[in-house]
Amino acid sequence: MLNLQHIHYAYTQTDSLNDISLTIQVGEAVAFMGPNGSGKSTLFKLINGLIQPSAGQYYFKDQLVDARFLKKPAQATVLHRAIGFVFQNSDVQLFNETVRAELAFGPEQMGLDPDEVQTRVDDCLALLQIEHLADRVPYQLSGGEKKLVALGSVLTMNPEIIVLDEPFNGLSAAYQTLIIHLLQQLNQAGKGLLIASHNLAQVKQVAKRVVVFNEDHQVTHDLPLAKLEQEPELQRTLALL
Template sequence: MDCDMDLITLKDITFAYGEDEPPVLDHLSFSLAKGKCLVVEGENGAGKTTLFRILNGLSFPQSGRYLFDGIQIDRNYLKNNQNAKLFHKRIGYLFQNPDLILFNASVYDEIAFGPRQMGLKETEVQTRVEDCMNLFHLSAYRDKAPYHLSGGQKKRVALAAVMALNPEVLILDEPFAGLDQKNAENLMAFLKEMKSAGKTLIIASHHPAVKERLADEVLTLCNNKSESF
């Protein structure tokens, strides 16, 4: 792979949750080019969520380097509000449990929250929200509180909120969990469309079709070690 084209590079990353704890990620290295899809596999506790937190600038490794588009992402870089704003605009993160990020009084406001935080004009916010509600079939729920929705509906709202910022990178933690077959197929079609449009995808999933239909590369995490294919 041509390193000049890599969007994301992790070099010798080690992360532990305490000084006396064994590392969750131990000397992990990989790179991913723009427009590619990386599928991350591993048993519970193998470090998938920890990896995703590092990629999103929510946690920081004890050693190693994380480069995003050639820029080292660390505490010092993200202390600058402008740096943090630009970085988080480029990466969209869908948590495995959407309840962790849904807190607004209505579906409309939930999807609008990110664009409003980025300082977009309200006319642009409205356009983005309407487009995302139509894309994920949420218009009928626009005035409902997200916590009153079903698990599958909450996941669609969370994904719509991510997409309202039009990120370059989508990081999705078990996005198919809890979805029925119809919604799973709709999500698969959406992800294929995003990849075709040039988005970079990083997906943790046990869904076999994800690796078969989307993956350019696979990273397997297990027992503090990793293998890439």
């Protein structure tokens, strides 16, 4: 579904992504690990069409995603509907007056029938167990509640892939467990998951594949979780991130 070929990206003169080649299949749950600043967040922005590579090619469903692709509203909309992005900082993502309005915003922008929008919002409130927050103001919620609302604002768009940048950071143990269970459910339902995380124990509960970056913004390992379980030295390294 996603194919990245020899991707480079530079914020300045130094690469933030250095010759990255990856293929992501439909329904895969993939964790991206590595030290801070290694390129995980940059890669996620590129996958979501928020930035474009300095060199290399990025294909979405065999379509080259470049400036020409993104300038065509119909094509860009297909990409943004298919790939939902949950930002590390939920405050960046939430801007509506109520949780209900936050969840409705995406489907309304898609031009869906009001009854369909309402159904999606109600279903999402129930899935996330946040019906009691429906009329609350998002910025007044706790960190864990904001994360659930941010996830909900993506789920109401019914994406094929959900990209989550450090989804467990700053959350209580209870909310971390809740998010893990939700991600497991979503993957079992066929949703692809791309997750950046420093927590190997949590990654093992969700991902089936692990991609490891180094400080030079390169991929050093790309292996199934089952293979990672046979690499104790690599596991020790990842546990120290």
